[in-house]
Amino acid sequence: MGVLLIGSGDFPMSPADVVRTLAGQGSPADSLIVNQIRLPRVVTGLAVGAALGLAGAIFQSLVRNPLGSPDILGFSQGAATGVLAMIVLVGGGSAAVASGAAAGGLATGVLVYAVAGRSGAHGQRLILVGIGVAAILTGVNGYLLTQASITDAARAVLWLTGSLDGRDWSDSAPLLVALAVLGPLVLVGCGRALRMLEMGDDAAHGLGVPIERARLIMLAAAVLLTSLAAAAAGPVAFVALTAPQLARRLTRTAGPNLLPATCMGAALLVAADWVAQRAFPGHQLPVGVVTGLLGGGYLVWLLVTERKTGRI
Numbered sequence: 001m002g003v004l005l006i007g008s009g010d011f012p013m014s015p016a017d018v019v020r021t022l023a024g025q026g027s028p029a030d031s032l033i034v035n036q037i038r039l040p041r042v043v044t045g046l047a048v049g050a051a052l053g054l055a056g057a058i059f060q061s062l063v064r065n066p067l068g069s070p071d072i073l074g075f076s077q078g079a080a081t082g083v084l085a086m087i088v089l090v091g092g093g094s095a096a097v098a099s100g101a102a103a104g105g106l107a108t109g110v111l112v113y114a115v116a117g118r119s120g121a122h123g124q125r126l127i128l129v130g131i132g133v134a135a136i137l138t139g140v141n142g143y144l145l146t147q148a149s150i151t152d153a154a155r156a157v158l159w160l161t162g163s164l165d166g167r168d169w170s171d172s173a174p175l176l177v178a179l180a181v182l183g184p185l186v187l188v189g190c191g192r193a194l195r196m197l198e199m200g201d202d203a204a205h206g207l208g209v210p211i212e213r214a215r216l217i218m219l220a221a222a223v224l225l226t227s228l229a230a231a232a233a234g235p236v237a238f239v240a241l242t243a244p245q246l247a248r249r250l251t252r253t254a255g256p257n258l259l260p261a262t263c264m265g266a267a268l269l270v271a272a273d274w275v276a277q278r279a280f281p282g283h284q285l286p287v288g289v290v291t292g293l294l295g296g297g298y299l300v301w302l303l304v305t306e307r308k309t310g311r312i
Contacts, residue, residue: 005274006038006044021124041164044172044232045273046266048164049239051175051229053265054186054258056240057247058222061194061256062215063126066302068224069241073130077106077137077238079230084141085154088148098174098231105227108133109219129143141187162236162288164273175228182221187258190218236288238295239265239272245302 010032013021016101020026021034026039052070059068070076082104086096116129141160145153158165193214220279246268269287272294276285 049266049269051225052240053243055222057244057261074134076235079105079227101231109223162234163286
């Protein structure tokens with residue numbers, strides 16, 4: 001999918017030409033288009049999708065509910081608050097935006113965890129607290145936009161929609177580093193603990209899982225991945241909600257399905273970006289518009305399904 005996306009556009013290239021250029025054997029024009037323009041966008045899309053898919057799988061497993069998602073729990077809005085503060089109040093570049101997103105997301109995580117309490121760090125209470133915090137932060141973000149200059153407000157609104165336009169290596173670098181560090185930590189180091197926690201705290205404790213420490217590590221990792229994904233491409237909606245559920249249906253296996261959810265998130269985002277670029281010839285949509293339309297429909301279907309089964 002990534003090779004096809006790199007090769008499509010106003011200057012189309014065959015998959016063979018793309019691979020040849022990536023191997024350093026393309027013409028100077030092909031090298032400029034592939035390595036400097038299209039490749040950073042595709043890599044950013046893959047990294048953002050992978051981070052959101054992994055974070056969504058962690059949240060849904062911890063709260064034991066398919067509605068557990070950083071979009072709903074308020075962490076995406078917290079990262080957005082941090083980024084807007086940097087854009088509107090400081091006017092910083094990529095490093096400032098990344099640090100603002102991380103600070104905003106982590107601060108929101110601490111707030112949600114403190115309000116929910118240790119006994120409520122999973123299940124319905126965490127979801128309800130997250131929804132309330134998300135509503136508050138949405139109002140804060142709207143206020144920050146009213147305080148911005150026209151130029152900064154336009155930049156912030158485009159970022160809030162979720163877009164991969166004009167992304168370069170500096171935008172994706174913090175997220176790629178986080179994936180390289182946190183990915184193995186979660187997939188290898190915490191995967192077993194997460195599977196045990198899905199069976200309940202008593203069962204996990206009986207199997208020797210340090211419940212509070214494991215939960216805090218995974219929550220912090222998921223919040224940080226969500227925040228840096230938002231810094232790279234904006235708060236792209238619903239990927240973290242849909243990717244784990246689609247991965248679970250495709251694999252037909254129980255458990256958190258962390259690696260399948262990661263791959264599914266990456267595939268979903270680059271596919272959505274391809275649709276965003278091709279849906280209306282001559283006009284490119286922000287990728288967040290496509291994920292919002294598709295994910296919103298999925299959320300309605302999920303709520304109807306959960307109501308029929310009596311879970312909500």
